[in-house]
Each structure stands twice: as structure tokens, then as C-alpha cells.
Amino acid sequence: MSRIFWSNTYSVGHPDIDSEHKKLVEIYNRIVDAVESFNDEPEDRQELMTLLVIFKQNIKRHFFTEESVLSRLNYPDLPNHQLLHFDSLGKISSIDVHGISKKEYRKMILETVGEWWVNHLLIEDMKFKDFILKNL
Numbered sequence: 001m002s003r004i005f006w007s008n009t010y011s012v013g014h015p016d017i018d019s020e021h022k023k024l025v026e027i028y029n030r031i032v033d034a035v036e037s038f039n040d041e042p043e044d045r046q047e048l049m050t051l052l053v054i055f056k057q058n059i060k061r062h063f064f065t066e067e068s069v070l071s072r073l074n075y076p077d078l079p080n081h082q083l084l085h086f087d088s089l090g091k092i093s094s095i096d097v098h099g100i101s102k103k104e105y106r107k108m109i110l111e112t113v114g115e116w117w118v119n120h121l122l123i124e125d126m127k128f129k130d131f132i133l134k135n136l
Helices: 013-036 041-072 077-094 102-135
Strands: none
Touching: 013 041, 013 102, 041 077, 041 102, 077 102
């Protein structure tokens, strides 16, 4: 699991959305650090669960912001994008590191949180980048 370093190539062209993406990257990197230093102690699991709650709270806030911006701009594919948000929240909400091995939770977090970065931000959000730039 690798840390992410923000690049302007990740920008979608809207300051509020980009600011929230940067914040989510910061939290993602804190999760990566927690996963890498995990020693299977109860306090390690608690720290990781706390970070996942923070990540989920920020994702919810971000999805609301993103959907509001896209709605104001009349983004034609908004309903499909909202479904992706719903799916992402469900996956992130289902993470529970209690009672599973380090290998299992590492895989779960890699697949779930990492998928948000690759599939959602780098692929799905980039689909509306040109739309935002043309309609702001």
C-alpha cells in the first residue's frame, strides 16, 4: 500500500472539490501509515477504525459537495455518478478490522480504500473534469 502525493493532474478544476480530494488524500496517507505500522495490538485496531471513520465522514461530506456542484452545473451523468457514490460508501462502511488477521484487513483496506482512489477519483471524477472546466 503506497502513499499518494498530490499532483495538479488530479485536479478536476473546481476549488472545493479539489480541496476535499486533497484532504481525502491526507487521510488516506494516514491510513497507509497506520496499516504499515500495525502490530496487531488492540490500540492499533482502534486507531485504524478511527481513521476509517474519519475517512468515511470526509467522503460523505465530499460526495455531498461534489453532487451539489454537479447538480448546479446540470451535469448530465449525475444520476450514475450518485450511484457510484452510494456504492463506495457501502464498501467503506463495511470495513471492520476487529477479529481478522493483519493480512486480511490489509487486503480489505487495500481493495476498498485503494479502489476509491484509483476507480473513483482517477477514473470516474476525471470524466466530469472537462464538463466542469467548460461550465464554471
